[in-house]
Amino acid sequence: MKSKKSILEVGVNTLQLEAEAILNLIPNINADFHKAVLAILESAGRVIVTGVGKSAIIAQKIVATFNSTGTPAIFMHAGDAVHGDLGMIQKNDIIICISKSGNTPEIKVLAPYLKQAGNLLIGMVGVMESDLAKQADLVLNTYVAKEACPNNLAPTTSTTAQLAMGDALAVCLLHSRAFNEDDFAKFHPGGSLGKKLYLKVGELALKNQKPSILPEASIKDVIIEISQNRLGAVVVIEHKSILGIITDGDIRRMLEKHSNLLDLKARDIMSVNPKQIDKDVLATTALALIREKNITQLLITEQDAYYGLVHVHDLLQEGII
Template identity: 75%
Template sequence: MKSKKSIIEDAVSTLQLEAQAILGLIENINDDFVKIIDLIIASEGRVIVTGIGKSAIIAQKIVATFNSTGTPAIFMHAADAVHGDLGMIQKNDVVICISKSGNTPEIKVLTPLLKQAGNVMIGMVGQSNSDLALQADFILNTSVTKEACPHNLAPTTSTTAQLAMGDALAIALLNARNFNEEDFARYHPGGALGKKLYLKAGDIALKNEKPSIHPSASVKDVIIEISQNRLGAVVVIEGNVILGIITDGDIRRMLEKHSNLADIKASDLMNPNPKKVDREVLAMNALDMIKDNNITQLLVTDNGTYFGMIHFHDLLQEGII
């Protein structure tokens, strides 16, 4: 078995080679790259990304990134293309064909067919004199000096270069489309990422009870209201006006100071300046307010009136934290 030092050296060497390969792509960001961005932006169709072997896997990731950042894209496996999948390509679609060598049999069969159909073809290729490079309308040069594989065989550095070039395309397209956080939220409604961009304080408050009590209520009634609604607090309200908030911490501090509770009312216990947030404020911004003020509960209002309450644990459960 290899030594610890040798294992670390292998890992570091791999990362260094791949990092150098990515930096080497910078000189390939040229006028063709700009024309490709302009072409895709102006296209009324989609981006079809195809490849074979490891390049096909990279193609799928690029498609996923395109779709999530505002560029409609479809993956087409190069081997399946000549067995019927060519039918997915429409006349306005732009095709990106990915291959390290540019000379694999499947690519050689596919490229003339794409040319016959009249689609613009972009070759993301590692050899500038390959069949793919010669057939392509535009070239994205992803050539690398060597693979990280010690035998210079397993696609490692080359696929990293392809992946990075795909990301460069996606981000350039994103910025060219003025794709913003609201757009991103529309394409990512699920999971913590989407929730950070669209979930509002009011959405969370609607899932909770709405604990409230009159300022003249007794300590017993306050405790019952807090316990029943399981938010650790109750809002003191009269009419439709928020007067303050009482937390379970306020109750504990009161019990430490007083033995006679008969004359103590909710108005005596409340904090008259509770932290509030409008229902339309994003949940992630509500979380910032909770953290900044070192509190657990936050009142949610609707045009200044009491709408509900959110708890720190609500944000935890939603995955906002």
């Protein structure tokens, strides 16, 4: 069995090889790369990304990144293309064909068909003398000196280089389109990522009860109100005005400070000037305030009127944290 040291050394060496391979791509961000970005920006069609084997998996990732950042893209498996999938290519589409060697049988067969309708063919390839490089209108050179695999066989460094080149394309396109957070939110409405971009704190408050109590309420009533609503707090309201807030922590501090609880009222133990935020503010901003003030509940308002409460657990459940 390999020693722990040797395993760690192999892991570090793998990352070093792949990091070096990516840095070696920098000179290949050249005139053809610039033309590829401009062509995609000016195209009225989509980007069709194709490949076979591990390159096909990278192609799918690049398609996903393009689509999520404002560049319409479709994946086409190189092996299926000559069995009918060529029909997905439309007149104005641009094709990116990914291959390490550029000489696999599928790519050799496919390349001429990709050009027959006059579509721009961009080859992402690691061998500049390959069939794909010669057929392509533009070439993105993803040459790597060796794979991280000790047998120099399993695609590791080469697929990392392809992925990095795809990311470079996508980010250049994103930057050129001035694609911003609002655009990003439109394409990512689901999951924690989308919620961070569009979820407003008022939407969370609406899911909760709206605990409130009068300033002259007894301590017993305060505790009952806090317990029933399970938000760890109650807001003290009089004539629709917010006077303060009472939290679990205020109850604990009350027990430490006072021996006679019968005469105490809500106003005697409430915290005045509670931290509050407008209902239309993003949940991420609310989270930042909660962290800054080291609190667990945040009072939500609408035009300075009491709207609801949000607990840090609400943000946790929504995946904001």
